[in-house]
Amino acid sequence: MQQRMLIREVPSQIGKEVFLKGWVSVRRDHGKLVFLDVRDRSGSVQVVVLPNHLDSCAAVHEVRNETIVSLVGRVNERPANAKKEGELTGGVEIEALELTILAKGEEDLPIDVSSSDLDVNLDTLLNNRTVSLRHPKIQAIFKLYSLLLAGYDQACRKEEFVEIKTPKILSSATEGGANFFKIKYFDREAYLAQSPQFYKQAGATVFERVFEIGSVFRAEPHFTSRHVNEYVGLDGEMAFIEGVEDVMAMLEKIMFSTFSFFALEGEIELNRYAGHLPPQVAIPRIRLSEALRLLKEEYGKEVENEDIDGEGERMISEYVSKKYGSDFVFLTHYPAALRPFYSMPSADGKYTETFDLLFRGVEIASGGQRIHEYRMLVDSIRRKGLDPEQFRDYLDVFRYGAPAHGGWGLGSERIIQKLLGLGSIKEALLYPRDVKRLTP
Ligand code: ATP
Ligand code: MG
Numbered sequence: 408m409q410q411r412m413l414i415r416e417v418p419s420q421i422g423k424e425v426f427l428k429g430w431v432s433v434r435r436d437h438g439k440l441v442f443l444d445v446r447d448r449s450g451s452v453q454v455v456v457l458p459n460h461l462d463s464c465a466a467v468h469e470v471r472n473e474t475i476v477s478l479v480g481r482v483n484e485r486p487a488n489a490k491k492e493g494e495l496t497g498g499v500e501i502e503a504l505e506l507t508i509l510a511k512g513e514e515d516l517p518i519d520v521s522s523s524d525l526d527v528n529l530d531t532l533l534n535n536r537t538v539s540l541r542h543p544k545i546q547a548i549f550k551l552y553s554l555l556l557a558g559y560d561q562a563c564r565k566e567e568f569v570e571i572k573t574p575k576i577l578s579s580a581t582e583g584g585a586n587f588f589k590i591k592y593f594d595r596e597a598y599l600a601q602s603p604q605f606y607k608q609a610g611a612t613v614f615e616r617v618f619e620i621g622s623v624f625r626a627e628p629h630f631t632s633r634h635v636n637e638y639v640g641l642d643g644e645m646a647f648i649e650g651v652e653d654v655m656a657m658l659e660k661i662m663f664s665t666f667s668f669f670a671l672e673g674e675i676e677l678n679r680y681a682g683h684l685p686p687q688v689a690i691p692r693i694r695l696s697e698a699l700r701l702l703k704e705e706y707g708k709e710v711e712n713e714d715i716d717g718e719g720e721r722m723i724s725e726y727v728s729k730k731y732g733s734d735f736v737f738l739t740h741y742p743a744a745l746r747p748f749y750s751m752p753s754a755d756g757k758y759t760e761t762f763d764l765l766f767r768g769v770e771i772a773s774g775g776q777r778i779h780e781y782r783m784l785v786d787s788i789r790r791k792g793l794d795p796e797q798f799r800d801y802l803d804v805f806r807y808g809a810p811a812h813g814g815w816g817l818g819s820e821r822i823i824q825k826l827l828g829l830g831s832i833k834e835a836l837l838y839p840r841d842v843k844r845l846t847p
Contacts, residue, residue: 409479410808415449418499420482425501427452428509430541431470433521441467443503445476448541448664451498454502455478464506472521473541475510478503491640501808509712529831535763536838536847547676548835551669552823556620559641559819562661563618568643571617573606575599575624579797586637595707599624602816604749605801608777611644612809620641620819628842632831633769633821651751651760651776651795654813655692655737658764662735663687669826680827685734685766692737692762693728698723713742721768737762748791749784751813752775764815767825774815781805 608615761775
């Protein structure tokens with residue numbers, strides 16, 4: 408039995424016989440010739456079945472788009488002008504000698520995945536996920552997503568962050584939030600975690616630096632292009648900081664290091680989307696109040712409650728991109744009223760030592776310095792109208808002393824959405840969950 412070879416190795420095998428397995432992306436008939444574009448995880452190559460090999464390749468009669476095959480073939484050089492630009496294997500063609508069908512569909516495909524661009528609407532794309540994922544351009548999203556996870560992991564470890572996994576089933580809906588999913592837990596009620604906040608803070612007070620890549624559940628009835636009800640958060644938390652500036656500096660370092668990882672390994676996938684990497688220039692830090700003033704001055708935009716909305720975030724990103732050449736911007740010092748009780752207040756008491764990180768017009772992270780003094784924390788809980796008794800376990804982290812610390816929560820799917828310019832965040836999830844969608 409011959410050893411299977413990956414398609415990316417084929418160009419180095421001119422004149423030799425190879426054994427391949429993969430999917431037939433497209434079947435094309437030209438008179439007596441049958442052309443098959445065959446793909447595997449490493450790439451795609453053109454295969455031709457000539458009339459004189461039809462006996463040993465009789466199975467080709469049954470081959471349709473997306474039939475799964477194995478084949479033995481001879482690698483031939485193609486004329487230079489046949490080479491398609493950007494195609495690794497464009498310089499070669501395989502003359503099939505034997506062809507076997509490994510698996511074929513029970514039915515016709517619900518969507519055509521043979522064209523270079525998959526032209527279907529979002530619902531169709533998601534309803535037929537197992538088929539749409541076969542499209543190389545869709546796969547590219549998830550190859551980059553995989554690189555994001557690896558890149559973030561590597562970047563955090565390089566800075567001596569310890570990876571932790573915190574529980575996603577909680578006994579109470581903390582942070583006073585209404586956005587928790589309630590679940591049945593044996594004979595009790597429980598809630599799905601809408602952030603690893605408390606546990607990662609506990610982690611930072613023990614390990615100094617922790618990071619987590621984990622599921623986040625949000626029971627928010629959003630109908631936007633940037634919200635889903637289950638996403639994967641990239642969290643980080645670090646102790647012995649001097650202030651929130653240290654947290655932003657670390658997040659910037661980790662982001663840039665993560666994006667460099669795309670440059671090393673994700674070039675082919677990025678090119679499929681004309682996705683360009685953000686320039687690594689120092690990320691501007693602008694106070695929220697200053698950003699709101701700019702919005703009014705530059706765009707005539709009025710704001711309410713000292714808060715910035717989605718449109719404002721887009722405008723500020725545009726402004727920063729023009730003025731500083733940065734695709735990122737930190738907005739800092741949000742009013743205390745807009746931030747959770749654990750946010751460290753600024754000296755003036757009105758603002759907080761917090762930030763949002765925007766990337767190409769959308770918030771991708773929130774973060775800040777946390778309150779680490781027990782008494783201050785209890786007071787802050789009360790000031791938000793909450794009962795400290797409800798936060799007993801969390802308060803234990805501070806009852807016995809905790810170092811100054813802070814951190815961030817990043818949305819992984821939004822990073823990929825903005826990196827590739829995807830219309831909806833849902834395209835960056837294999838099987839997204841939204842208000843209407845629980846399947847597939
Ligand atoms: P937004 O204001 O955009 O709704 P948020 O401020 O409520 O987000 P955070 O609690 O700050 O969200 O969560 C940290 C990060 O997690 C966000 O910056 C975002 O990247 C991501 N995120 C939050 N909610 C969602 C969601 N529903 N779907 C996808 N990603 C999300
Ligand atoms: Mg936020």
